[in-house]
Amino acid sequence: MRILITGAGGQIGHDLIGALVAEGHELVSTDLAPRPPSHAHAGGDWQRLDVTDAAAVQHLFTECRPELVFHLAAILSASGEANPRLAYDVNQTGTWNVLEACRRARVNRLMFTSSIAVFGPPPSGPLPDPAPDDSPLHPGTMYGVTKVAGELLCAYYRKRYDIDCRGVRFPGLISAAMPGGGSSDYALFMYVDGVRKNGYEAFARADTRIPLMYMPDGVRALLELAMADRSKLTRTIYNIAAFSPRADEIATSVGRLLPDAKFTYKPDTIRQGILDSWPKAIDDAAARRDWGWKERFDLDGMTDDLVPRIRRMLELGAILSSH
Numbered sequence: 354m355r356i357l358i359t360g361a362g363g364q365i366g367h368d369l370i371g372a373l374v375a376e377g378h379e380l381v382s383t384d385l386a387p388r389p390p391s392h393a394h395a396g397g398d399w400q401r402l403d404v405t406d407a408a409a410v411q412h413l414f415t416e417c418r419p420e421l422v423f424h425l426a427a428i429l430s431a432s433g434e435a436n437p438r439l440a441y442d443v444n445q446t447g448t449w450n451v452l453e454a455c456r457r458a459r460v461n462r463l464m465f466t467s468s469i470a471v472f473g474p475p476p477s478g479p480l481p482d483p484a485p486d487d488s489p490l491h492p493g494t495m496y497g498v499t500k501v502a503g504e505l506l507c508a509y510y511r512k513r514y515d516i517d518c519r520g521v522r523f524p525g526l527i528s529a530a531m532p533g534g535g536s537s538d539y540a541l542f543m544y545v546d547g548v549r550k551n552g553y554e555a556f557a558r559a560d561t562r563i564p565l566m567y568m569p570d571g572v573r574a575l576l577e578l579a580m581a582d583r584s585k586l587t588r589t590i591y592n593i594a595a596f597s598p599r600a601d602e603i604a605t606s607v608g609r610l611l612p613d614a615k616f617t618y619k620p621d622t623i624r625q626g627i628l629d630s631w632p633k634a635i636d637d638a639a640a641r642r643d644w645g646w647k648e649r650f651d652l653d654g655m656t657d658d659l660v661p662r663i664r665r666m667l668e669l670g671a672i673l674s675s676h
């Protein structure tokens with residue numbers, strides 16, 4: 354299948370490209386930046402694309418005529434609070450440009466990556482725990498606001514133009530690839546810095562609990578939903594969940610493999626505020642029912658797989674030993 358990815362230089366793109374190439378798809382990866390060294394192994398074509406540039410998006414989509422688009426380009430929650438205008442341009446205008454280009458270039462299917470950041474505490478009281486798909490959405494960040502709008506635009510384009518838009522609300526994703534400006538990054542750095550620096554001072558409280566997922570499960574979820582039989586799908590966007598540990602439970606899990614690693618907690622006001630506004634857990638019953646979603650990794654399973662993987666990447670120089 355001919356597939357195009359936007360924002361391919363980010364954390365998800367790193368693993369998604371490998372999975373799509375391994376399945377034999379014809380791939381065009383696009384990003385504002387040139388192919389990063391960490392993606393050097395990945396196959397397929399790489400093209401520069403700024404999703405805020407409507408004409409450029411239209412031109413490339415018309416030239417490539419992809420059958421399926423994975424729209425990953427986004428400014429994440431913490432970076433988005435530092436620069437709300439940029440988050441609006443990339444996430445909101447960028448999604449509009451991608452949807453319009455899909456419509457004009459007659460792309461059949463678009464995969465949208467939404468986030469737990471669409472949730473926020475409703476004015477009437479705390480979020481339900483776990484939060485269902487159809488909880489009222491009260492995001493507190495520009496990232497969350499634009500993800501809600503993106504979800505609604507996907508539903509609109511599906512209904513109005515019959516573009517088969519589908520998407521998942523990702524938990525915080527953990528992998529060995531460097532993240533870019535998310536509030537859930539404390540969890541990832543507990544692994545990466547646990548291995549390379551023997552410890553980490555988290556910017557979150559020890560009792561912080563949000564939904565998390567190991568990247569191989571996240572990529573598999575995207576592929577499974579992208580290929581699912583349309584007649585089985587009852588929604589445009591699905592919650593997907595794996596596990597929801599407290600930060601100090603992650604430390605305990607990592608400590609099983611790295612007993613000398615020291616973890617401390619120094620909450621950063623802005624990022625802690627964002628984390629506290631997100632649900633502690635989400636209900637993904639619809640994804641399980643409609644397309645058979647099921648995570649393969651729990652917290653300890655992820656730790657056992659990821660720690661040796663980070664060690665190997667450090668040895669190969671694929672992650673810097675300091676940052």
Ligand code: AKB
Binds near residue numbers: 468534537
């Ligand atoms: C972020 O922290 O902003 C992202 C997310 C949870 O969507 N990782």
